[in-house]
Structures are given as structure tokens and as C-alpha cells.
Amino acid sequence: MTTVPTEAGSPKRRLGDLVFANTTRAAGVMILVALAGVAVFLTAEGLPGLGAHAQDLKGHANFLSYVAPLVFGTLLAAVIALAIAVPLALGVALSVSHYAPKSIAVVIGYLVDLLAAVPSVVYGLWGIGFLGPRLVPVYGWLADHLGFIPLFAGPASNTGRTILTASVVLAIMILPIITAISREIFVQTPRLNEEAALALGATRWEMIRLAVLPYGRSGIVSAAMLGLGRALGETMAVAMVLSASGVVTWNLISSTNPSTIAANVALTFQDATGLQRNALIASGLVLFVITFAVNFAARAIIERNDPGKAR
């Protein structure tokens, strides 16, 4: 937009300009190099871990059987968190964009920002010291009355440090980003579409269902995927809240829970030695690949459907 004319006749580019332009370009390229470096260094340090044997892998025969339960736990916790967070986040986003009066909407926006500002370790502290104990009676009730569903088979944990608690904490942590992105999309709904729906006699909810939600669909999908990416990689809250035993189970409320990749690294890295650390780095590489793919897809959807660019 601000290209300097460089055709013949114009003065030759000054030295300062050349230096400055190339410095900024180098900085930009450096970011790409750093990103590539993450993959390269994790691979370099993780590769030896792929050949680790049972004594370095907590008794698992090879790396694959070591990382598979962790991947399962990571996906399970993240998907439950997403299932809890998305409806809430859409509700909050709609309340800001279409329900609340302007002054209240600003306050809600601040509060959601505050929710995003709380460090993850404090969420972990809150989850283990406040939320967990309070969910114990709920888990007892679920095990007694809904025990026929495999998810709530029980026996209920009596510390509350279950994968469901971890997912609830994760849900709270990813709520702000899903809210922020969907709110941005909802606000951009063309005013004419909304007013046309209202003029045809639609109630406010029908207007939202007919005009706002279809317009924001791809935005909601990518917001949810970004939230999923966060939930997959979130470490401390899970490491602190979950009492993990690394099993594969669908039982959400018992005291034996699957662990997640990130939490497993955080919990065992300090005491690990030699090849164990390499194996942990390799599991980190797996996590990096998964989250990178999820984030890449989410950003690609946003890029493709950016309403600002389409019109």
C-alpha cells in the first residue's frame, strides 16, 4: 500500500532503507525459523526416545503403546471440555452481542477477559482445592442414579480428582477464547439480515437462529477448534487436578483416570533420566503435531471465510 516507486529515474534506494527493510524481513523470517526449530529440535531430541525400552516407558513394550493411552486421555479430556464450553461460550457471546444492553455488555467483556487472564496454575489450585471436593457429592449421585451409563459407572472418586473435574476446569479455561471469537463473528452479522428477519415477524431467538447463527457457522466451528487446541495442550490444570493412573477407560468419575500427554510430561519430567526424557520429548512432539494440525485447520477455516475479506 505504501510502495516506494523504484522505476528508472527515481533516486536509488538509500542504505538506511535497505538495512531497515532487510532487518524487519529477517525478524519475520526468524519467526518461521523458530517455528521450524520447534519441530526440528523436538524431533532431534525425541528420536532416541522412540527406541526406548520397557524399563524407560513405565513397563510399556514400545513407544507406541506408551503414548497411545496418553493420546486417548488428551482427546477425551479436551472433547468433554469442548462439549461443556461451547454451549456456555455461545450463550455468553450472544448475551454480549444481542441480548445485553451496551453498558452491561462492556462489563461482561471485561469479566471474560479477566477469566482469560487468570494463570493456569491458579486454575489448577482452584480445581484441586475448591471445585474437586465440591463435585464429590455430584459424582456420588451420578454413580448411584446414572451408573448404567458407562461414563458414570463409578465407583465415584472421593477426592473429586477425576477426568471430569479436569475437563470442567479446562472448559472454564477455553471459554474466553471461544467467546471472544464467536462474539466477534456475531457482531458482524449484516444488520439488514437481522432486521429483515424481525420485520417478517420472527422473535428474537428466531432471528438469531435464521440470521446470526448461519452467518457465524464457520466462525463458531473455528472458535471451537481453537478452544480444542488450547484444551489439548493445557498442562498445569490437568496435572494438578487429575489423579492420573494412565489407564484407558471411559469411566469419567472414578479414581483411576487416563492421563494426558501434557500432564504426563509435567508430572514425570523432573524425575526422569536419560531415555525417559527423550521419550517424554517425543510425546511432546506428538502433542505438537496434533495441536498444530487442529490450529492450522481452524485458522484455515477463518482465513477462507473471513467476512471482512469476502466483501
Add this chain to the structure above:
Amino acid sequence: MTDLATPPQEHTHVPLQHPRLPGFATLLAAVVATAAAALLGLTLGWNLSGIVVLAIVLHLAGLTIWSRAVENARAATDRLMTSLVWVALLIAMIPLVSLVWKVVAEGAPAINGKFLTWSMRNVIGEPGGIYHAIVGTLLITLAATVISVPIGLLSAIYLVEYGDTSTLARWIRFLVDVMTGIPSIVAGLFAYALFSLLFGPGTQMGLGGGVALSLLMVPIVVRSAEEMLKLVPADLREASYALGVPKWRTIVKVVLPTAMAGIITGVTLAIARVIGETAPLLIICGSTDSVNFNLFGGQMASLPVFIYSSYTQPGSNPEILKSMAWGAALILIIIVLALNLVARVAGKFFAPKTGR
């Protein structure tokens, strides 16, 4: 003689409007539902949260059924969804309120002069302090800021002033967005792998924490600085070019000062984001009980890691260390909130005096 004024008796009444619930219907339903839930809950001996859940369910059901009876099905759905939106907001706010309340209630008693000025070195069986952790957090965050602000700012300048729509710029923009989603623990593992290759296996030092945090911080700085630079009016640049000022001096002397307020806000928010990161520091910085001012050697404590290790591995005095963990959490939250506040104030303070 006024016969014509009397309406014909046989005229059927066609209402122009559907019957509507009165304006206070929502409030009335809420009051009735709360009263009923409280009555039922108290007689059955439920606790407060049970009563609140019951009240919300009664309110949703009552209002919907009432609306369906008086108005129509569509209006009832509308009322139900409106209530659900507000309930979602209410549920989302519960964690925030309870978290702040819990941290203040548990953390405030732990904080005193000793807590802020002592380290944990040779402290056994009595509350020590978190001075070493505060020092570590500040130094590591400073290192991260020193690394990421120049890179982030220069990249943003490239994206806005030079790259614009070139392929390289579009890829940088896209991958920076993707980078915002890198899990913090992966950043920690990256720094650990990098430092293991550079300085020998198992190296742990404060600078590594700075590198790991800067990987998380650069994308935030780039995106916020880019947004701010884009807001600088093209008129200003063109006026400067017209006076014969070289492009780089235009950027340094005109564009950057104009955008400075927003950039400072963005950097401060980015610092607030990474100062609470735990996972990377756990891996690359380790933890220690002593004060360590040297970023280039030895393990370094930090507030988040202190909170984590004191609460989960409290050793022989769990009560004391757990209460210290809450105290440190309160300090950490205060720092983060203060940074957020500073960001907003700085944005106003450094705003260019436009004279408009």
C-alpha cells in the same frame, strides 16, 4: 340522534395482537421459582447450590409453560432461549467469582513482610517467603520480553510496511496465528531440547525459560503491534514522504510514535499472558529454594512453579506450604491484574496528542 355512534352489536372481535405476558412476567416467575425452590430445598435439607439449581430449573420450566399457555409456542421458545442465554452467562461467571473469593480468602492470611522478603533457603517447619520466586519470575519474564519485543515489533513492521500482501507476509501472518496455539509445555520441551544440544544434556537455566516464554509471547506481540500499525493513517506516511523523509525514518519517527500507545498496551498484555506460565518453567528452569540472580546458570525458582510444587509436593509441613501456595497465587493474580490495569492506563497515557 347519536345512533350511528353505537357500534353494531354483532361485530366479532378480532384482536390485532396476540395476547402477551405482562412486562414483569420474567421477574415474577423468577421470584416464585426461587421461593418454591427455597421452600422445598429447606424442608428437604439441601445445600445452597442445590436450591439455586432447582430455582433455575423451575424458573425455566415455569416461564416457558406460562408463555406457551398465554402466548404461543414460538414466543415460549423465545423466552426459553433468552433465559438460557442468561443462565449460560451466570454459569460462566460462577468460576470467576468463586476463584477470586477462594484465592483471596486463603491467600491473604499468608501474606506479610517476611513472606515477600524471605526465600525458602534453610526454612524448615515454619512459613518462609517467596522472594526467590518473585525474583525468578521477574528475571525470566524480563528475558522473554527482551527477546520477543524486538522480534515481534520488527516482524509487525515488516508485515504492515514492507510485506503487506506478499506471499512471505501472508505465510508469516498465518503461521503466527497458528503459533498462538502452541501448547506451553511444547515450548518448554523445545527450549529444553535446544539447550540440551547447545550446552549439554540436562541443562536448566533461567534464560531457557526466557526462550520458552518468548516463543509464546512473540505471536501475541506481532498480532497486537500489527493491528496498531495498521491503524496509523496513510496520510501521515505520505506527508512524511512528501517532505523527502526516507521510508525507514518515516517509520521510526512518524509511524511508531503514533502507534506507541497501542504497542505498549499490547506488549504489557503479552507479558501478563506469559508471566503466569508454569509448564515450560517447570521443565527448563527447574526449581530451587534459594535466590538466583543469574539467568545463565543454575536452576531458578518462579512464582507459578513455586505454587505448583508447594501444593503438590509439600513435604513434611503440608499445611504451611499449602497456605504459602495460596499466598503466592494471590500475589501472582495481583501482578497479572496490575499488568492488565497498567496496559489500559498506558494506552491512554501514551496516546498521541492529536489536538483534535
